[in-house]
Amino acid sequence: MNCFRILLFCSDRAKLPNLMQACKNMADKVHPASIMLLVAGVDAKVTALQLLESGVDEIIAVEIQEETVFSETISAILEQVIRKYNIQILLMLHTPFETEVAARVSTKLDAGCITNCLSISGDTDTLFAEKMLYGGVVTGTYAMKYPAVCTLHENICRDKWSGIVQQQAKVLIEDAEPRTVRKKVVQRRPIEKAVDLKNAERIVAIGRGLSKKEDLPLVEELSKALSAQLGCSRPLVEDYKWLKLERQVGLTGTTVAPKLYLAIGISGQIQHVVGIKDAQVVVAINNNKNAPIFEVADYGIVGDLYEAIPHLKELAQTRTY
């Protein structure tokens, strides 16, 4: 294979350095590659010029007149670009939008698609992509022929690329093939999102140890006293419907990195614990001294949460946070 090409697409420009760094880390394990970036939108050419020093070798700019860029449009452009430039790998972050794009592009190309990859390696013929299986209990490695489509797990996209640019990217202008747009935006409504667990400094998380919904204020008061955000384990969202998904911590919830994570009545199953491994200090309250949460906790209280919470709240109220 003469020229091995990796194409990046990132719907959130602020996250491009993260995708870039993950790509650089992986490119070495695959094949010496030329890194290309697709920029598509109303001001694609202007955007491309702003990204000349983003670390990629070439930027493909495709101007489209759609104010809202749908996954159908991006997928069609990516298919066109991948075919024309003989791209081997399409790499994207793992977001709902990019995941949809990945599925569409791989279907159009009849290419392999692995989402939420933990690592990628390969040789000139085959790409190996590793991802978590069975809720994170094991990892599996998939082999794919090129072209291949991958989205990357957020854990491997934490660092931002900040390398020195030897040469500015070359900009290639492409026209999008005409397409019938079948969707249109009829109304825009802001998403109400008061909960931001990802950036919370302190989180008080409650699990199935809580006996009933009526007891939630007990935990909310402690959380308030600690100026913390309220989080929870999955059963409280999925089974009991006491709290919304935005409060769920873990594999299928949010991955958090607070200074303090207080896990109350949470057993500490792997799917929960993977979401808190970047927490600086983990404190657990559980009435079962053998609960797995104590294996990851820095401090533990073996006891009844109904006894511990009022004491902690009282203590918290004597301090300012």
Ligand SMILES: Cc1cc2nc3c(=O)[nH]c(=O)nc-3n(C[C@H](O)[C@H](O)[C@H](O)COP(=O)(O)OP(=O)(O)OC[C@H]3O[C@@H](n4cnc5c(N)ncnc54)[C@H](O)[C@@H]3O)c2cc1C
């Ligand atoms: C694909 C998949 C994805 C998943 N994703 C997630 C995820 O993102 N997040 C998540 O949380 N889970 C997730 N799960 C579910 C996960 O496997 C566990 O079932 C879940 O985390 C258990 O929640 P829990 O610890 O609150 O409940 P339990 O496991 O029932 O634990 C309750 C704990 O409370 C303690 N307790 C009971 N009463 C008291 C009391 N009075 N005082 C003190 N302690 C008490 C018990 O000793 C026990 O340890 C996922 C599962 C799968 C299969």
